[in-house]
Amino acid sequence: MSSIRVLVGTKKGAFILTADGRRKDWKISGPHFAGWEIYHLKGSAVDPDRIYASQSSGWFGQVIQRSDDGGKTWNTPDGAAVPTPADFGKPASNRFAYEGEAGTHKWYDGTQHPWEFKRVWHIEPSLTDPDTAFAGVEDAAIFKTTNGGKTWKELPGLRKAKGNLWQPGAGGMAVHTILLDPKNAKRIFVAISAAGAFRTDDGGKTWKPINRGLKSKYELPDPDAEVGHCVHRIALHPSRADVLFMQKHWDVLRTDNAGEQWTEVSGNLPSDFGFPIDVHAHEPETVFVVPITSDSLHYPPEGKLRVYRSKTGGNEWEALTKGLPQKDCYVNVLRDAMAVDSLDPCGIYFGTTGGQVYASADGGDSWNPIVRDLPGVLSVEVQTLP
Amino acid sequence: MIRVALPFHLRNLARVDGEVQLEVTEPITVRAVLDALEARHPVLRGTIRDHGTLKRRPFVRFFACKEDLSLEPSETPLPEAVVSGVEPFLIVGAMAGG
Numbered sequence: 001m002s003s004i005r006v007l008v009g010t011k012k013g014a015f016i017l018t019a020d021g022r023r024k025d026w027k028i029s030g031p032h033f034a035g036w037e038i039y040h041l042k043g044s045a046v047d048p049d050r051i052y053a054s055q056s057s058g059w060f061g062q063v064i065q066r067s068d069d070g071g072k073t074w075n076t077p078d079g080a081a082v083p084t085p086a087d088f089g090k091p092a093s094n095r096f097a098y099e100g101e102a103g104t105h106k107w108y109d110g111t112q113h114p115w116e117f118k119r120v121w122h123i124e125p126s127l128t129d130p131d132t133a134f135a136g137v138e139d140a141a142i143f144k145t146t147n148g149g150k151t152w153k154e155l156p157g158l159r160k161a162k163g164n165l166w167q168p169g170a171g172g173m174a175v176h177t178i179l180l181d182p183k184n185a186k187r188i189f190v191a192i193s194a195a196g197a198f199r200t201d202d203g204g205k206t207w208k209p210i211n212r213g214l215k216s217k218y219e220l221p222d223p224d225a226e227v228g229h230c231v232h233r234i235a236l237h238p239s240r241a242d243v244l245f246m247q248k249h250w251d252v253l254r255t256d257n258a259g260e261q262w263t264e265v266s267g268n269l270p271s272d273f274g275f276p277i278d279v280h281a282h283e284p285e286t287v288f289v290v291p292i293t294s295d296s297l298h299y300p301p302e303g304k305l306r307v308y309r310s311k312t313g314g315n316e317w318e319a320l321t322k323g324l325p326q327k328d329c330y331v332n333v334l335r336d337a338m339a340v341d342s343l344d345p346c347g348i349y350f351g352t353t354g355g356q357v358y359a360s361a362d363g364g365d366s367w368n369p370i371v372r373d374l375p376g377v378l379s380v381e382v383q384t385l386p
Numbered sequence: 387m388i389r390v391a392l393p394f395h396l397r398n399l400a401r402v403d404g405e406v407q408l409e410v411t412e413p414i415t416v417r418a419v420l421d422a423l424e425a426r427h428p429v430l431r432g433t434i435r436d437h438g439t440l441k442r443r444p445f446v447r448f449f450a451c452k453e454d455l456s457l458e459p460s461e462t463p464l465p466e467a468v469v470s471g472v473e474p475f476l477i478v479g480a481m482a483g484g
Binding site (some may be wrong): 034059063078092094095097 | 433446
């Protein structure tokens, strides 16, 4: 029987939740890296026991951890090397140095501000090679490792896509989403708050903004602005990577041509503000979002935690409430904190800023908390293991 | 032998209990101690000072013999009590936030 491993990054450590394919009885391991912020963990698709983790701290900066045994033990990928003073400034597993002149981007007050590395928000392992992975970082850039995380090198073409016009939102300016096209290794999508969505068709050398159709009339009055949109999350179904779904600051949208044109599909949602969005593992037109009241009120409308599901690729949404708190609930669900497994029926998982991780083993019809009292959840990823 | 006291999170990261004891080549300065510390525990590279510039991270402070050495040049010799091992060199996570 298949089993499930849920990788949870929180504000105070990482947790690994495991269950068999029935998804009823869960074991919890952790905290790993207790006390550190774990923005993201993700396992390799080709070697599920290889898991990369982004560990960071406002005091002590960035650390990359890697497990090769499914999260039982962890090491920094270059931990065996003993540096000498001659090694200072050379690549290391936790060194993310921008290529060439770092340059500047737009600051909150409209002036130009130097690019400064702060942390890794998201690690996306390659679909074909366990030693290759991409890292989305703040200040916004994408890095790549081809040696299992020992060293990282920027793909600087992304910041050449009008990077001088990108501007941080309230949460900073980070590459928070990286989507790899399963059928075209040269094609990668990323999303950046608050710059927008971007695509490369040449393996990361050059990138183009793909934000036509996005409207942000209060934050970005220019209706033709190519960059500057606050994209919170994008998602795709592996069977058709030309179709993307987006949760923007406000608005839920879709594209059917790899981002050349977006169309709003917010439909009957009670609020089209939110952070995560994900696609059902077996139904490419079934999409999940968690509406949040507004940009000023980061909690669910009416204090009711509701996942909304569209089986029509947007516009028509139904509230999923069974097992979720329907009164006095004021948590948020962050952009990287929702994921799906690939069992049938599909499982959906999300974590909250209140420390709950909820799971549905029936495509969203009903929900149960796997765990209730973790630190605030920053990210959730799911591995379906044979 | 130089005694170095690390903050909780860096002790965990380096997987050490208590103080770290280091042989450091003279002259014994802040930089020489940090060089030796990172050579012994490579995982600490980048967590106390920047990889490239070797500049102290903003919320990390250095103390010895009740003196704050955080703003002293990194080539400043450490006090005799630290050199002789009577007092530890303290690496501290600054108080910040609420």
